[in-house]
Amino acid sequence: MSSLNIPVYLDYSATTPVDERVAKAMSDCLTLQGNFGNPASRSHVFGWKAEDAVTEARKNVATLIGANPKEIVWTSGATESDNLAIKGAAHFNVKKGKHVITMKTEHKAVLDTCRQLEREGFEVTYLDPEENGLLDINKLASAIREDTTLVSVMHVNNEIGVIQDVAAIGALTRSKGIVFHVDAAQSPGKVALDVDAMNIDLLSLCAHKAYGPKGIGALYVRRKPRIRIEAQIHGGGHERGMRSGTLATHQIVGMGEAFRLAHEEMEEENKRVEALRDRLYDGLKDMEEVYVNGDLEQRIPGNLNISFNFVEGESLMMSLKDIAVSSGSACTSDSLEPSYVLRALGRNDELAHSSLRFTLGRFTTEEEVDFTIAEVRKAVEKLRDLSPLWDMFKDGVDLDTVQWAAH
Amino acid sequence: MAYSDKVIDHYENPRNVGKLDADANNVGTGMVGAPACGDVMRLQIKVDDNGVIEDAKFKTYGCGSAIASSSLVTEMVKGKTLDEAAAIKNMEIVEELALPPVKIHCSVLAEDAIAAAIADLREKRGEAKAESAA
Numbered sequence: 181m182s183s184l185n186i187p188v189y190l191d192y193s194a195t196t197p198v199d200e201r202v203a204k205a206m207s208d209c210l211t212l213q214g215n216f217g218n219p220a221s222r223s224h225v226f227g228w229k230a231e232d233a234v235t236e237a238r239k240n241v242a243t244l245i246g247a248n249p250k251e252i253v254w255t256s257g258a259t260e261s262d263n264l265a266i267k268g269a270a271h272f273n274v275k276k277g278k279h280v281i282t283m284k285t286e287h288k289a290v291l292d293t294c295r296q297l298e299r300e301g302f303e304v305t306y307l308d309p310e311e312n313g314l315l316d317i318n319k320l321a322s323a324i325r326e327d328t329t330l331v332s333v334m335h336v337n338n339e340i341g342v343i344q345d346v347a348a349i350g351a352l353t354r355s356k357g358i359v360f361h362v363d364a365a366q367s368p369g370k371v372a373l374d375v376d377a378m379n380i381d382l383l384s385l386c387a388h389k390a391y392g393p394k395g396i397g398a399l400y401v402r403r404k405p406r407i408r409i410e411a412q413i414h415g416g417g418h419e420r421g422m423r424s425g426t427l428a429t430h431q432i433v434g435m436g437e438a439f440r441l442a443h444e445e446m447e448e449e450n451k452r453v454e455a456l457r458d459r460l461y462d463g464l465k466d467m468e469e470v471y472v473n474g475d476l477e478q479r480i481p482g483n484l485n486i487s488f489n490f491v492e493g494e495s496l497m498m499s500l501k502d503i504a505v506s507s508g509s510a511c512t513s514d515s516l517e518p519s520y521v522l523r524a525l526g527r528n529d530e531l532a533h534s535s536l537r538f539t540l541g542r543f544t545t546e547e548e549v550d551f552t553i554a555e556v557r558k559a560v561e562k563l564r565d566l567s568p569l570w571d572m573f574k575d576g577v578d579l580d581t582v583q584w585a586a587h
Numbered sequence: 588m589a590y591s592d593k594v595i596d597h598y599e600n601p602r603n604v605g606k607l608d609a610d611a612n613n614v615g616t617g618m619v620g621a622p623a624c625g626d627v628m629r630l631q632i633k634v635d636d637n638g639v640i641e642d643a644k645f646k647t648y649g650c651g652s653a654i655a656s657s658s659l660v661t662e663m664v665k666g667k668t669l670d671e672a673a674a675i676k677n678m679e680i681v682e683e684l685a686l687p688p689v690k691i692h693c694s695v696l697a698e699d700a701i702a703a704a705i706a707d708l709r710e711k712r713g714e715a716k717a718e719s720a721a
């Protein structure tokens with residue numbers, strides 16, 4: 181394999197390619213010669229074999245998070261897991277109360293689910309992070325009320341890569357008898373998880389951020405003490421009634437194999453990816469007016485979210501046509517607002533508009549990082565030459581004092 | 588998002604990037620937009636003794652379509668009188684660059700930049716009234 185693959189893929193937090201070893205395991209579960217049976221078929225060997233494969237995968241997923249295989253419920257991905265956990269727990273506990281606490285920097289799968297609860301008459305508190313993206317546990321403690329039934333805080337943030345102290349949150353929620361849900365879509369293979377040590381009750385996972393396939397995920401549902409949730413999809417009563425639907429053997433096997441590899445290779449991979457991320461940052465940090473978004477220490481190894489002041493993110497990506505990254509600029513999405521995550525950190529709109537997210541992973545090479553550094557420097561220089569804001573900055577104008585004709 | 592070839596051409600080879608002497612009596616400067624909105628355009632025009640625009644320069648902070656719109660505008664205004672330049676409509680920019688609906692605001696901003704530069708020049712020359720009458 182050549183070590184510089186153009187276009188260079190640096191968007192591993194959006195999704196990852198499926199590992200060849202995972203793809204092989206999956207393709208063994210499709211055809212007549214393969215393990216194609218319905219895991220729910222109890223009357224013949226095709227069903228038994230498929231069930232064995234699902235059981236093995238369940239064990240691999242459970243092992244990665246320190247759970248019992250019986251606590252794993254298969255879903256279609258982290259979005260569905262978030263929906264099932266949040267609606268399921270809020271609805272089940274409605275007699276106890278109708279108050280839910282989460283954070284402003286959560287993924288839309290959590291935020292939009294909470295909005296739906298609000299439409300149903302629940303009350304939701306959205307906590308602000310500190311400037312580094314992390315939650316101040318005291319703010320959580322003071323937001324908890326008599327009628328709070330659920331706290332939902334993500335483990336690893338998808339945009340800025342910061343890692344919340346879920347163990348501290350879990351200790352607090354457990355002591356108050358509140359259900360604790362964690363969106364851990366970005367965690368597998370990057371940060372160790374232990375649902376018991378962290379007092380996590382519900383945990384959302386997906387395969388496609390960890391070299392598994394898209395369209396498969398899981399929800400961990402604690403058995404001791406037992407956490408009960410209301411099903412959101414009804415049918416044949418699969419997954420102990422919590423999520424009906426024929427199990428997708430090939431997808432499940434893919435997720436199991438991906439998580440097995442994540443468990444085995446995490447330590448080594450993190451070292452390698454972190455060295456590459458640091459190499460990337462070292463290659464950019466001497467430029468003027470660059471700012472890293474989010475805490476640099478409490479952060480996964482593969483994430484660098486960085487703002488290039490006075491340069492707009494979308495035009496920067498346009499210059500980087502051989503590099504696949506994402507931007508917090510509004511122009512890349514349908515909304516006119518720049519990244520709500522960066523805004524929640526208190527970053528001003530300019531810096532939010534000027535941000536790029538680089539996420540590195542298993543197949544990133546040194547050559548790709550060096551290529552990226554050179555391309556980014558060139559593009560930022562070009563766009564600053566084009567930028568009236570850069571001119572003003574260089575002339576010593578304080579942009580905050582300018583009266584802008586906002587449109 | 589896919590960009591039209593014309594947007595890419597203006598983005599990769601922007602025309603008339605730069606700065607004119609904002610204090611000169613025959614130079615008008617228009618700065619529109621806001622950093623918080625993700626785009627700021629600075630358009631400058633310079634007129635000759637007959638009141639015809641002989642030079643135009645721009646600098647833009649914004650997405651590729653904003654940069655392309657302002658680059659195109661510098662080409663469009665050259666050789667025009669102020670009245671002719673003031674008559675340029677944003678839809679001409681939209682059509683020329685094949686901007687998608689979400690990028691129409693870039694062309695509006697470019698139209699605003701022309702108006703602002705002309706107003707600045709007229710004010711300098713004590714023609715503020717002429718502008719409001721036009």
Ligand SMILES: Cc1ncc(COP(=O)(O)O)c(C=O)c1O
Binds near residue numbers: 259363366386
């Ligand atoms: C933190 C987080 N939660 C949820 C999701 C949604 O996951 P999925 O695409 O599996 O539904 C993602 C991925 O986009 C994510 O990063």
